[in-house]
Amino acid sequence: MTCGNSSIVKALLKGRFAPSPTGRMHAGNIYAALCSWLIAKSTGGSIVLRIDDLDPDRSKPAFADQVMRDFEQLGLFWDEGPFYQQRREEAYRAAFERISEKAPVYPCFCTRADLHASSAPHLGERNVYQGTCRHLTAAQRTERQQEGKSCAWRVQVPDGPLSFQDLLQGPQTSNLACDCGDFVIRRADHAFGYHLATVVDDAEQGINCVVRGIDLLSSTPQQIYLQRLLGLETPSYGHIPLLVNVKGKRLAKRDKDAALDALLAAHQTPEALVGHIAYIGGLQEEDQPASPQQLLQAFNLEKFAAKAKARYAITWQ
Numbered sequence: 001m002t003c004g005n006s007s008i009v010k011a012l013l014k015g016r017f018a019p020s021p022t023g024r025m026h027a028g029n030i031y032a033a034l035c036s037w038l039i040a041k042s043t044g045g046s047i048v049l050r051i052d053d054l055d056p057d058r059s060k061p062a063f064a065d066q067v068m069r070d071f072e073q074l075g076l077f078w079d080e081g082p083f084y085q086q087r088r089e090e091a092y093r094a095a096f097e098r099i100s101e102k103a104p105v106y107p108c109f110c111t112r113a114d115l116h117a118s119s120a121p122h123l124g125e126r127n128v129y130q131g132t133c134r135h136l137t138a139a140q141r142t143e144r145q146q147e148g149k150s151c152a153w154r155v156q157v158p159d160g161p162l163s164f165q166d167l168l169q170g171p172q173t174s175n176l177a178c179d180c181g182d183f184v185i186r187r188a189d190h191a192f193g194y195h196l197a198t199v200v201d202d203a204e205q206g207i208n209c210v211v212r213g214i215d216l217l218s219s220t221p222q223q224i225y226l227q228r229l230l231g232l233e234t235p236s237y238g239h240i241p242l243l244v245n246v247k248g249k250r251l252a253k254r255d256k257d258a259a260l261d262a263l264l265a266a267h268q269t270p271e272a273l274v275g276h277i278a279y280i281g282g283l284q285e286e287d288q289p290a291s292p293q294q295l296l297q298a299f300n301l302e303k304f305a306a307k308a309k310a311r312y313a314i315t316w317q
């Protein structure tokens with residue numbers, strides 16, 4: 001069945017909000033949630049709320065509660081959840097085992113300093129893991145473990161093209177071996193890696209459309225590779241421009257004037273704030289108050305895709 005106004009997608013989309021509860025939300029987080037909500041709802045679909053609280057040191061339950069109140073106050077309601085990543089360790093462990101059966105997974109003893117020394121990235125480049133620990137012998141691994149060295153676990157990646165069609169950015173191709181190298185699926189502090197947890201949860205929660213910031217576009221091939229190893233469906237992906245501050249830096253939770261309490265104080269009503277984010281982000285033509293529900297009436301995915309395409313950053317002001 002096709003609902004809504006889009007010819008790009010012909011299915012009911014199930015999207016998600018996946019906030020990391022590490023602080024108060026900023027305009028960029030709200031923009032990502034708003035786009036995800038509009039894209040799913042414009043097909044008659046639904047939204048799952050998942051709390052990405054995988055990082056035990058930085059995630060705080062109080063922030064998760066606050067994020068939920070913030071979404072509700074802005075009219076960004078979800079249909080399922082909240083689901084918490086911290087409660088999903090068993091599912092991640094099972095996926096880790098399964099990945100290890102399908103591709104080489106090995107312990108990596110490199111320290112942060114080792115990794116930076118081997119490949120200092122230039123602006124816009126990524127750190128590519130050079131495979132240093134891939135060929136350690138069993139004896140060398142045991143020796144390092146006996147020396148008390150902690151290890152992360154990496155999955156070996158293939159050397160070849162991996163392509164996908166981004167809903168907003170168009171066709172994408174990358175080669176994991178050149179673009180990132182073997183990557184971490186379990187960290188040295190034993191937490192499971194972001195990519196592993198994300199693909200396991202997206203699949204289990206039935207997400208068929210992931211909308212997020214363009215800074216995560218380069219993570220998508222890693223996630224698709226894990227989906228293939230795990231025999232999981234690949235959802236549609238849509239990567240939206242990043243909101244950056246006047247200095248061109250990505251908004252962060254510590255940018256006080258882009259944090260939600262300051263934004264609400266400045267804009268006075270949730271609708272004025274949502275309307276302003278929508279205006280800056282190419283979701284409406286005028287800077288006027290609007291609820292997500294009102295934006296939905298006029299939302300058109302093709303038009304939005306034309307504005308978002310090849311646009312890396314939008315200055316927040």
Ligand code: GLU
Nearest residue numbers: 018019020052198212216
């Ligand atoms: N939790 C991430 C964030 O808050 C989003 C991860 C994702 O969308 O895959 O930026």
